[in-house]
Amino acid sequence: MDNNQEVKQKIDSLRKLLERYSYEYYVLDNPTIDDIEFDNLLKELDGLEKQYPEFYSSFSPTQRVGGQINKDFKQVTHKYPMLSLANTYSKDEIVDFVARAEESLNMKDLEWVCELKYDGLSISLLYEEGVLVRASTRGNGVVGDDVTSNIKTIPSIPLHLQGNDFPQEFEIRGEVVYPHKAFEEFNKKRIENGEEPFANCRNAASGSLKLQDPKEVAKRKLDCYLYFLIGDSIKEKKHYDRLRQAKQWGFKIAPYMAIATNINEIMDFINYWDKQRDDLPFDIDGIVIKLNDTNYWNTLGATAKSPRWATAFKFKAEQAKSKLKSVEYQVGRTGVVTPVAEFEPVWLGGTWVKRATLHNSDQMDKLSLCLDDTLVIEKGGEIIPKIVACEHDKEKEEKGLLEKVGFIKRCPICNTPLVKEEEQAGYYCPNYNHCSVQILGRFQHFISKKAMNIETLGGEKIRYLLENNIVSDFASLYELSENKLIGVYSLTDDKKLSIQEKGAKNIITSIENSKQVPFERVLFALGIRYVGEVSAKTIARHFENIDNIINAKKEDFVLVNDVGETVAESLVSYFSNSENLLEIDRLRQLGLRFEIEKKQTKDILMGKSFVVSGVFKGYSREEIKKVIEDNGGKSVSSLSSKTDFLVFGENMGPEKKKKAEALNIKMISEEEFNNMLTNTNEE
Ligand code: IVH
Numbered sequence: 001m002d003n004n005q006e007v008k009q010k011i012d013s014l015r016k017l018l019e020r021y022s023y024e025y026y027v028l029d030n031p032t033i034d035d036i037e038f039d040n041l042l043k044e045l046d047g048l049e050k051q052y053p054e055f056y057s058s059f060s061p062t063q064r065v066g067g068q069i070n071k072d073f074k075q076v077t078h079k080y081p082m083l084s085l086a087n088t089y090s091k092d093e094i095v096d097f098v099a100r101a102e103e104s105l106n107m108k109d110l111e112w113v114c115e116l117k118y119d120g121l122s123i124s125l126l127y128e129e130g131v132l133v134r135a136s137t138r139g140n141g142v143v144g145d146d147v148t149s150n151i152k153t154i155p156s157i158p159l160h161l162q163g164n165d166f167p168q169e170f171e172i173r174g175e176v177v178y179p180h181k182a183f184e185e186f187n188k189k190r191i192e193n194g195e196e197p198f199a200n201c202r203n204a205a206s207g208s209l210k211l212q213d214p215k216e217v218a219k220r221k222l223d224c225y226l227y228f229l230i231g232d233s234i235k236e237k238k239h240y241d242r243l244r245q246a247k248q249w250g251f252k253i254a255p256y257m258a259i260a261t262n263i264n265e266i267m268d269f270i271n272y273w274d275k276q277r278d279d280l281p282f283d284i285d286g287i288v289i290k291l292n293d294t295n296y297w298n299t300l301g302a303t304a305k306s307p308r309w310a311t312a313f314k315f316k317a318e319q320a321k322s323k324l325k326s327v328e329y330q331v332g333r334t335g336v337v338t339p340v341a342e343f344e345p346v347w348l349g350g351t352w353v354k355r356a357t358l359h360n361s362d363q364m365d366k367l368s369l370c371l372d373d374t375l376v377i378e379k380g381g382e383i384i385p386k387i388v389a390c391e392h393d394k395e396k397e398e399k400g401l402l403e404k405v406g407f408i409k410r411c412p413i414c415n416t417p418l419v420k421e422e423e424q425a426g427y428y429c430p431n432y433n434h435c436s437v438q439i440l441g442r443f444q445h446f447i448s449k450k451a452m453n454i455e456t457l458g459g460e461k462i463r464y465l466l467e468n469n470i471v472s473d474f475a476s477l478y479e480l481s482e483n484k485l486i487g488v489y490s491l492t493d494d495k496k497l498s499i500q501e502k503g504a505k506n507i508i509t510s511i512e513n514s515k516q517v518p519f520e521r522v523l524f525a526l527g528i529r530y531v532g533e534v535s536a537k538t539i540a541r542h543f544e545n546i547d548n549i550i551n552a553k554k555e556d557f558v559l560v561n562d563v564g565e566t567v568a569e570s571l572v573s574y575f576s577n578s579e580n581l582l583e584i585d586r587l588r589q590l591g592l593r594f595e596i597e598k599k600q601t602k603d604i605l606m607g608k609s610f611v612v613s614g615v616f617k618g619y620s621r622e623e624i625k626k627v628i629e630d631n632g633g634k635s636v637s638s639l640s641s642k643t644d645f646l647v648f649g650e651n652m653g654p655e656k657k658k659k660a661e662a663l664n665i666k667m668i669s670e671e672e673f674n675n676m677l678t679n680t681n682e683e
Helices: 004-027 035-051 061-065 091-105 180-192 201-209 214-219 239-248 263-279 295-300 361-367 394-398 436-447 455-467 501-516 519-525 533-543 546-551 554-558 565-575 578-589 598-602 621-630 654-662 670-681
Strands: 075-077 112-118 121-128 131-137 143-145 169-177 223-230 258-260 284-291 310-314 318-331 337-348 351-357 374-379 386-391 609-613 645-648 666-669
Touching (some): 004 035, 004 061, 035 061, 061 214, 091 263, 091 284, 091 295, 112 239, 112 263, 112 310, 121 201, 169 201, 180 201, 201 214, 223 239, 263 284, 284 295, 318 386, 318 436, 337 374, 351 374, 351 386, 361 386, 436 455, 455 501, 519 533, 519 546, 533 546, 546 565, 546 578, 554 565, 565 578, 609 654, 621 670, 645 654, 666 670
Parallel strands (some): 645 666
Antiparallel strands (some): 075 143, 112 258, 112 284, 121 131, 131 143, 284 310, 318 337, 318 374, 337 351
């Protein structure tokens, strides 16, 4: 083809064709060509676009496979806040909700649209002139993340709309879900690669949208169902008609919707889906009912969080029963031994479940767990399945032959007798310095992102090094060289994957870089029992350097906000162990930071004014104000247009929140505030 016009026409027709095939396949679930044909057309288009870059379009089907890497997700302020829904597990409350709406509107027999409550991640898509221009997550409802390039990889989301009767600008909201089939395939691959599988579809969907590389997102095979159209110039006044219209424009609207005109019809819908939900190809966690006539939406209005014209009924946690096979014991990095029940696999909440934690020996006693028991397993909104009851074997019970499952007496890894701490619910292995699983766990913690951030070494490669006795303690990591790493492979895996030259180089670089990690993270990285990220920060700030911590007594520790007896005792015990002190000394000599960087943190908040509200985890009110001022910021008591940030803790007053929203003041959590303080020290 040498005529440019001809090329353009060919490109346009291929794009249109591919969009149609994609729509038929992903939205209508009714493919009209086979995958190979589709791929060939896509390749042809891709070839032409590469040859004629002047015809590039970010809306081309070729761009779905993954655009540019997202370094940081841009923050987007929603034009219309993304409200959530009030929800209830009680049918009586649904009756009350409907009655309240009827009363407020002084009308009977209102029309309600009943829909599925998709269990995924909510998303808002902005279309201008019929093309997708932005996709953002809910975030805090006011401000979300711009995830456009990730969203474009979801094939059922139209990049161009069909027809021409759409408003010039509108938003459409819906839920990104991970269909069961794709989720299972994906988790299978993760397990094959030695990665931790995702606990459920919702987590996997939300984790996927946070990935930095859209090419990875494209591989996840996500889907998206839309359920809410919003904009200033939408013609249809009925919600149901709006969704029907959106379907005409090419959006995926689930067919499982119904109009109900009385409470019985609403209940029929709820009861039907409570039974049938397992047959759906994706997860739902309830039912949503919305008033059909949008004219009434304004009349009824909304509370601070949710509209009064819609509500959600949530299904009770799903339960399943299965026979106990055995109790396994896992040893964590701090030596705590966790019992895990293994049972016959059961299908529960969208996945096969075959083990669940029993937490500790007290919990086992409470459940009165016996051999041959049938377990009642539950998985609600929570990620982890839990055992809520045990049913004893009838025959054994009648004959008085029940045998309680006793907790093991020795560490399953190193055979050291286990110890039960006073007032603690569980046992632990006291062989802190020599139990191999504890050592591996501690190393994995040490190199993790929130600690020393030596992730190039990864949880697996560190195991190779330990197995081969190439590292023995944290300090020995800093004595590694590329030569020592190249060619090292796992002695326990058949795959014998070894560390290559490039990998070795990256590992050494990130070990070297980790010497810049601030003191509070080094303290966290040491893996002292009960010292989490937040308490490490508080302790580091309070004592300012490691010598002050080493010399501190239990009484000094408990004076620090949020450091209780248990943490204080653990700190004293850790710093009275001579092996630990020797290691700290070596790490210090190797160049790790063991004191707070005062200078660096001083000006971080310069020129910014803060209002704090609520109860904080890591600070008292006075402390957080002091931290703001110590870092150059101004702490003021009431919100005004000059305030830059509202730092909110738990139970922030609703008035403050409203006012901050009205003044468009950025609201940040304690965690986000902490990140502001440490950001300049990272990467
Ligand atoms: S409507 C103003 N409809 O449930 C109404 N939400 O807390 C906006 N969800 O954040 C929501 N299925 O993520 C609506 N059919 C559905 C839904 C749905 C799932 C999610 C959504 C929202 C949460 C409610």
